[in-house]
Amino acid sequence: MTTHADDDVQPPAPRPGRPRDESRDDAILDAARELIAERGFGGMTMDAVASRAGAGKATVYRRWSSKSELAVDAITRGTRATLRAEDVPDTGTLRGDLAALAELRGRDKGDALMPGLISEMRTDADLAHAFHERFVTAKVDMMRSLLERAKQRGEIPPERDVDLLAEIGPALTVYRKVVAGLPVGPEYLARITDEIVVPLATAPAPGATGSVSG
Amino acid sequence: MTTHADDDVQPPAPRPGRPRDESRDDAILDAARELIAERGFGGMTMDAVASRAGAGKATVYRRWSSKSELAVDAITRGTRATLRAEDVPDTGTLRGDLAALAELRGRDKGDALMPGLISEMRTDADLAHAFHERFVTAKVDMMRSLLERAKQRGEIPPERDVDLLAEIGPALTVYRKVVAGLPVGPEYLARITDEIVVPLATAPAPGATGSVSG
DNA sequence: CTATTGCAGAACCGACCAGTATCGAAACTG
DNA sequence: CAGTTTCGATACTGGTCGGTTCTGCAATAG
Numbered sequence: 001m002t003t004h005a006d007d008d009v010q011p012p013a014p015r016p017g018r019p020r021d022e023s024r025d026d027a028i029l030d031a032a033r034e035l036i037a038e039r040g041f042g043g044m045t046m047d048a049v050a051s052r053a054g055a056g057k058a059t060v061y062r063r064w065s066s067k068s069e070l071a072v073d074a075i076t077r078g079t080r081a082t083l084r085a086e087d088v089p090d091t092g093t094l095r096g097d098l099a100a101l102a103e104l105r106g107r108d109k110g111d112a113l114m115p116g117l118i119s120e121m122r123t124d125a126d127l128a129h130a131f132h133e134r135f136v137t138a139k140v141d142m143m144r145s146l147l148e149r150a151k152q153r154g155e156i157p158p159e160r161d162v163d164l165l166a167e168i169g170p171a172l173t174v175y176r177k178v179v180a181g182l183p184v185g186p187e188y189l190a191r192i193t194d195e196i197v198v199p200l201a202t203a204p205a206p207g208a209t210g211s212v213s214g
Numbered sequence: 215m216t217t218h219a220d221d222d223v224q225p226p227a228p229r230p231g232r233p234r235d236e237s238r239d240d241a242i243l244d245a246a247r248e249l250i251a252e253r254g255f256g257g258m259t260m261d262a263v264a265s266r267a268g269a270g271k272a273t274v275y276r277r278w279s280s281k282s283e284l285a286v287d288a289i290t291r292g293t294r295a296t297l298r299a300e301d302v303p304d305t306g307t308l309r310g311d312l313a314a315l316a317e318l319r320g321r322d323k324g325d326a327l328m329p330g331l332i333s334e335m336r337t338d339a340d341l342a343h344a345f346h347e348r349f350v351t352a353k354v355d356m357m358r359s360l361l362e363r364a365k366q367r368g369e370i371p372p373e374r375d376v377d378l379l380a381e382i383g384p385a386l387t388v389y390r391k392v393v394a395g396l397p398v399g400p401e402y403l404a405r406i407t408d409e410i411v412v413p414l415a416t417a418p419a420p421g422a423t424g425s426v427s428g
Numbered sequence: 429c430t431a432t433t434g435c436a437g438a439a440c441c442g443a444c445c446a447g448t449a450t451c452g453a454a455a456c457t458g
Numbered sequence: 459c460a461g462t463t464t465c466g467a468t469a470c471t472g473g474t475c476g477g478t479t480c481t482g483c484a485a486t487a488g
Contacts, residue, residue, distance in 0.1 A: 015432085015433075015486090015487085016431070016432050016433070016486065016487045016488075017431085017432040017433025017434070017485080017486060017487075018432080018433050018434040018435075018484065018485040018486055019433080019434075019485075019486070020433085020434065020435095021434075021435075024434095024435085039336070039337075040333040040336060041333065042256060042333065042475095045474085045475060045476080046475080046476060046477075047475075047476090050436085050437090051437095054436080055435080055436070056435065056436040056437055056438085057436090057437085057438090057476095057477080057478090058434090058435080058436080058437090058478090058479085058480095059434075059435065059436075061476095061477070061478080062434080062435095066476085066477085067475095067476065067477090114393070115332050115333055115335070115336065116333050116336075117333075118329050118332050118333065118392060118393065119254040119255070119256070119329050119330050119331075119332065119333045121329070121395065122253070122254060122329065122330075123253075128395070132394065132395065135393065136393060136394045161409075164405055164406075164409055164410070167386060167389065167390070168382065168385075168386065168410070170389065171382075171385040171386045171388075171389035171390070172381060172382065172385045174385075174389055174393055175381065175384065175385035175388055175389055176381070176385070178332060178393070179328070179332065179349065179350060179388055179392070180346065180350045181335065181342070181346065191378055192378075195375075195378055195414075196378070196382070196410075196414060199414065199417070200409075200410060200413065200414065203413070203417075228457095229456085229457080229462085229463075230456065230457040230458075230461070230462045230463070231455075231456055231457075231461085231462040231463025231464065232454065232455040232456050232462080232463050232464040232465070233455075233456065233463080233464075234463085234464065234465095235464075235465075238464095238465085256445095259444085259445060259446085260445080260446065260447080261444095261445075261446090264466085264467090268466080269465085269466070269467095270465065270466040270467055270468085271446095271447085271448090271466090271467085271468090272448090272449085272450095272464090272465080272466080272467090273464080273465065273466070275446095275447070275448080276464080276465095280446085280447085281445095281446065281447090429488105430487100430488090431486105431487085431488085432485100432486085432487080432488105433484100433485085433486080433487100434483100434484080434485075434486095435482100435483075435484070435485090436481105436482095436483090436484105437480105437481085437482095438479100438480085438481085439478105439479085439480075439481095440477105440478080440479075440480095441476100441477090441478080441479100442475105442476095442477095442478105443474100443475085443476090444473105444474085444475085444476105445472105445473085445474085445475105446471100446472095446473090447470105447471085447472095448469100448470080448471080448472105449468100449469085449470075449471100450467100450468085450469080450470095451466105451467085451468080451469100452465100452466100452467095453464100453465075453466090454463100454464080454465065454466105455462100455463085455464075455465090456461105456462080456463080456464090457460105457461085457462080457463105458459100458460090458461090458462105
């Protein structure tokens, strides 16, 4: 939990003593993210975080009271953690929007955090929540937004349910990267778009043409 | 070389001393699987395995020389580790075959091992290989076999590439179970079949009928 | 100046774990 | 019977890690 009582800026420092060097926060969070990506949650030892950040352990524990809280913050406050649907330019077609999203996602290194965190979700509820927010909700909601945008345009039949469609992209890319351990390149993303998502989303409504059910 | 003609069953025991109780193997492997599913690879301590199996640690280490080897065997020799395409009855339709597969998969508890192993693949090559074999190759190959079967039937256009299609089912179910932490019920599997795989696989070839793309 | 707070580094503690050794008993061979 | 191997159980070793505390120095307030 974070006390967001005073989210506004503290001008200089109304207290005596040496003021906190706020730049240490980013150094520590970056080190934590790097270590989670490289060695997983277990390999992110507090000593390693402090060492890589060029900080002392006391400095780390003065700002985060436990390893778990640091990890949660490292996930939540990730550099490109919050990519919103408004950040994806409206290209006029679903296919174009998905290509634009792929372009933006290509620069995102956040997915590398996933493998090291999945096993810890079992026992750490806060971590599980942060993980779910960043790696499930954010991804699926993004896809759903683009699909809804296409529905507004008329590319997608209005009665079509896009919830399941919105899961396909995240599921395929995460499965390939995290589970299969294979790279996800632009060609793969293009195939997901052109061979799966766009055809399914924009297919004419069943019942209009012929009998499909079984 | 010695006589390697007796690779077959050793009738009783040609050696002196107390014979090994082969039933301990299964008890130990079961305990290892349970612990990986419940607490992950890190929580599968050798003490816990021995204790749950009702065995001594010496018994465990007499059969597996390290924790890693035990884990690899626990994955590989899983109860329902090897479900083959021939085990899925040929129902005459792709949709029926996928329903039959869903029925068989419903009794499989092996997927619960995945979360606890993903992070260890980074550092343990043998474990990574066993994991990939069981949770990627086996699943995707199964799907590809059923799709090829449907292609033989004529349900799927012969020129259609089924490789990407074969990844959709495994990716969606694993993403939902392992990453999103949501249950995968029969309805969800049916939706994957009816709304995604079957429509994509059996759609008429583009260019055959008329203009479909936009 | 003194008091206070933050800093990096390092020592320390208690818990946990992989792997080894040992023990007394059991099950087998000869 | 003796000898050998397995059994479950327990203790031990060496290492690692989360978390705490201490040291000596730097930066700020009054």
